[in-house]
Amino acid sequence: MADVNVDVLVIGMGPTGLGAAKRLNHINGPSWLIVDSSDKAGGLAGTDTTPEGFLYDVGGHVIFSHYKYFDDCIDEALPKDDDWYTHQRISYVRYKGLWVPYPFQNNISMLPKEDQVSCIEGIIDSALECRVANTKPKDFDEWIVRMMGEGIANIFMRPYNYKVWAVPTTKMQCQWLGERVAAPDAKLVTKNVILNKVAGNWGPNATFRFPARDGTGGIWIAVAETIPKEKKRFGKQGEVTKIDAEKKIAYFADGSTIGYNKLINTMAVDHLAEKLGNQELVSLTKQLYYSTTHVIGVGIRGERPERIGDKCWLYFPEDNCPFYRATIFSNYSPYNQPQKDAKLPTLYLANGEKPASSEAKEGPYWSIMLEVSQSTMKPVDVENLLKDSIQGLINTEMIKPEDEIVSTYHRAFDHGYPTPTLEREGVLKQVLPKLEAMDILSRGRFGSWRYEVGNQDHSFMLGVEAVDAIHSGAVELTLNYPDFVNSRQNTERRLTQNFIVAPPQTNGTKDIPSHSKAQ
Numbered sequence: 001m002a003d004v005n006v007d008v009l010v011i012g013m014g015p016t017g018l019g020a021a022k023r024l025n026h027i028n029g030p031s032w033l034i035v036d037s038s039d040k041a042g043g044l045a046g047t048d049t050t051p052e053g054f055l056y057d058v059g060g061h062v063i064f065s066h067y068k069y070f071d072d073c074i075d076e077a078l079p080k081d082d083d084w085y086t087h088q089r090i091s092y093v094r095y096k097g098l099w100v101p102y103p104f105q106n107n108i109s110m111l112p113k114e115d116q117v118s119c120i121e122g123i124i125d126s127a128l129e130c131r132v133a134n135t136k137p138k139d140f141d142e143w144i145v146r147m148m149g150e151g152i153a154n155i156f157m158r159p160y161n162y163k164v165w166a167v168p169t170t171k172m173q174c175q176w177l178g179e180r181v182a183a184p185d186a187k188l189v190t191k192n193v194i195l196n197k198v199a200g201n202w203g204p205n206a207t208f209r210f211p212a213r214d215g216t217g218g219i220w221i222a223v224a225e226t227i228p229k230e231k232k233r234f235g236k237q238g239e240v241t242k243i244d245a246e247k248k249i250a251y252f253a254d255g256s257t258i259g260y261n262k263l264i265n266t267m268a269v270d271h272l273a274e275k276l277g278n279q280e281l282v283s284l285t286k287q288l289y290y291s292t293t294h295v296i297g298v299g300i301r302g303e304r305p306e307r308i309g310d311k312c313w314l315y316f317p318e319d320n321c322p323f324y325r326a327t328i329f330s331n332y333s334p335y336n337q338p339q340k341d342a343k344l345p346t347l348y349l350a351n352g353e354k355p356a357s358s359e360a361k362e363g364p365y366w367s368i369m370l371e372v373s374q375s376t377m378k379p380v381d382v383e384n385l386l387k388d389s390i391q392g393l394i395n396t397e398m399i400k401p402e403d404e405i406v407s408t409y410h411r412a413f414d415h416g417y418p419t420p421t422l423e424r425e426g427v428l429k430q431v432l433p434k435l436e437a438m439d440i441l442s443r444g445r446f447g448s449w450r451y452e453v454g455n456q457d458h459s460f461m462l463g464v465e466a467v468d469a470i471h472s473g474a475v476e477l478t479l480n481y482p483d484f485v486n487s488r489q490n491t492e493r494r495l496t497q498n499f500i501v502a503p504p505q506t507n508g509t510k511d512i513p514s515h516s517k518a519q
Contacts, residue, residue, distance in 0.1 A: 002249045002259030008470060009250060009258055010034040010463075011240055012266030013224060013232070014043020015456045016444035019463025020264045021227050022073055026495070027471060033231055033258060035238030035250075040217075041224035043266070044413065044445060045456055047215030052407035053338040056297040056369050059416070060313055060327045061216040062087075062208035065457040066485055069464065072495035077222035084209045085333055093156065093315045094396050102315065104156045105148050105184040106199040109192040115155060116193055122149020127186045139422060140172035147183040160317035163324035165419055166291040166375035176420040176452040176482075210332040216456075240267070243275045245438040262439050262470045264463065268415050268446035269431060281434060287427045288449055293416025294380065296323065296370040296389045297409030299337060300399060301346065304330065304366040307397065314398075321392025322385060323370035330366040340364040344406040350390055351401035365406065368398065373416065386410050418449045441466045443479065452482045461485075464493075 007030035010020045017034055018041060024032045040046070047057050065071050078084065091102035100110045108119040126149040137143035144157045161169050192199060211218050224232065239253035243263070250258045265272050270288060273281035313327045330337045338344065340363040346355035370389050374380040381388065386408055393399045428449060435442050443462040445454040453462065461478045468474035478485050 002257040004033070004257075005259035006031045006033050007260070008032040008262045008264060008467070009260035010264045010266070011250070012036055012043060012444065012447075013038070013041040013220075013234075013238075014266060014444065015045050015220065015459035016266040016447060016463040016466075017043070017264070018220060018223050018227070019070075019073075019460035020266075020443075020467050021231065021463070022223070022495075023464040023467040025227060025231070027467065029471065033233060034227070035233040035240070035252070035258075037235065037239035037253075039234050040221055042217040042220040044415075045216050045220055045459075047217030048409065048411065050297065050299065050407050050409050052299060052344055053342060054297060054299040054329075054365075054367050054407045054409065055215045055336045056295060056329060056367075056409050056411075057216045058411075058413055059293055059295055059371055060325055060369070061456060062210060063216075063219070063456065064208045066488070067457055067461050067490045067493070069490075069493040069495055070457045070460050073223060073226075073460070074219060076495060077226055078211060078219065083212055085212055086207060086209050087312060087332065089206050089208060090310055090312050091314065092311060093160075093317065095156070095317065097397070099314075101198045104315070105152050106189065107192070108152070108189060109196055109198060111155075115151070118151035119149065119155065120151070120190060120193065122151030122153065123184055123186045123189055125149050137174050139170055140174045140177075140420075141169035143174035143177065144169060152184070156317050159319075160315060160324065162378070163317065164373060165417060166373040166378035167289065167419055167421070168377070171377075171421055173420050173422050173424065175425070176450070212333050213335045215333075215336065240275055242277070243272075245276055245278070245440065248439065260439075262441070264466050264470075265435075265440055265442045266444035266447045266463070269435075269442045269449060270446075272435075272440075272442055272447075273431075276438075281431060284427055284431050284434075287423050289375070289419040289421045289424075290415050290446070291378070291417045291419060292374040293413045294372040294374060294382070294385055295409070295411050295413065296372065296386060297329070297367060297407070298370070298390060298393065298399075298405060299365055299367045299407030299409075300350075301344070301361075301363055301365055301404040301406050303364055304328075308366070316392075316396060320395040322372050322380065322388050323392060324373060325371045326393075326398060327369040327371075328366070329369040337365045337367050338363060346404040346406055347408065348405055349401065350394055350399050350403040350405055352387070355404060367407075368393065374412075375419075382412070415446050418446050418451050418454060420451050424449065441469065448479055450479070450482065453478050453485070458482075458485070461490075 010017045013036035021034045044058050047055055049055050092099040093104045101107045108116050126146055129146055137146050144153045158169055236254040240250055241253055242251040248260050270285035273285045311328050343360040343362055345358050345360045394401055443466045444459050458478055465476040469476050
């Protein structure tokens with residue numbers, strides 16, 4: 001018999017778990033608890049602080065939303081105007097020593113002439129192919145060639161996506177794409193090449209918000225503060241060691257147990273299978289592929305250079321640096337780095353040389369956050385990764401050899417990206433129903449393994465909608481209809497309203513084409 005029994009147990013206090021907790025608290029019906037093995041909320045949306053006072057997120061997180069309910073919850077947690085900065089996305093791709101405005105495929109007017117010719121030829125071929133093709137692309141690589149042509153595929157899409165996903169594009173499916181990749185307009189691209197014009201600001205995150213203090217992790221700590229203290233367990237009290245699905249009991253590292261009727265799991269589903277001790281699920285989830293993300297942080301003394309300016313994040317398809325993306329993290333908030341009067345010693349110069357003096361001195365300071373992927377198909381020299389990344393910053397002219405490095409950061413996140421492989425949907429169509437038959441709803445970036453609904457807003461709503469599915473049998477739109485929720489502003493549900501969930505046969509899904517269901 002368990003020490004405590006609840007109607008709903010939520011495992012994990014990242015965005016998905018907190019979404020579930022907010023909805024459970026809002027309903028004020030079923031009894032529930034939420035647990036996490038960490039000592040604070042945030043999960044993969046957390047933030048670390050170096051001893052010198054530089055902040056780094058777990059990768060490139062920004063807030064842009066498809067859901068008013070999500071906005072309401074965030075604004076409730078951080079309600080003041082000075083809790084936030086709003087930024088215009090300023091993004092570039094580094095290619096052959098040039099800064100090409102993002103998205104690359106819409107701005108080939110910036111490329112050398114021979115590359116422009118290669119890209120336009122490919123775009124024309126792909127436009128003709130699209131007019132006569134009567135089958136869908138079988139994988140991501142085929143989608144790239146059909147939508148953009150061989151020129152853009154070879155110059156940017158293939159090398160960049162390999163650096164991001166750590167698998168070849170031929171091993172990825174393409175149903176996940178939706179709004180995430182901009183297909184070029186052949187006429188517009190040709191016009192811009194002739195007139196030497198650029199295009200920009202495509203996509204869902206052309207503007208975004210960022211918290212003034214405490215990084216992205218500060219958002220989720222603040223959201224967690226809106227949940228009753230007695231409903232939360234951290235550390236050893238929240239570290240799951242085993243789950244007995246038959247008896248519906250979760251066992252924890254401190255020796256305690258919690259019984260449940262329904263379980264909302266947000267830990268990686270392959271880890272869940274191991275906690276369950278279910279060999280069938282363990283074997284199935286081994287077929288789900290993921291990449292490890294290395295987050296590298298570099299804190300630099302000096303004024304932010306003019307060449308960096310107000311850039312936000314930058315993409316690197318070439319092999320002269322190990323990272324695929326760089327974020328100028330100091331541009332997001334002046335509190336992401338130490339203040340100017342903070343005195344720090346120089347660790348070394350960017351070229352590895354010793355500084356002229358080891359004496360601590362004042363700033364100002366600025367910082368860069370880098371992301372590097374790793375997988376069985378893309379090994380990384382982990383021991384030398386920090387050094388190689390700093391050299392990559394020099395190679396790409398982000399920093400100069402004589403720049404003073406005052407702080408460094410390197411942390412590997414084993415489960416970084418849930419890879420949308422060709423096999424993914426076949427596995428999920430078996431795993432998720434088998435878990436649901438045990439009264440376990442596995443949701444979240446790695447809980448349900450769908451990258452296309454893996455941003456913070458999606459993850460949060462996966463938790464909210466899981467509770468509604470348990471409480472009233474509602475359809476989980478975010479899990480099952482990614483294209484639908486990503487194609488609109490979902491304004492029907494608000495935190496301040498008692499949202500009435502319609503019967504499953506309606507529930508706003510009558511306009512959703514059945515073939516778009518992800519499961």
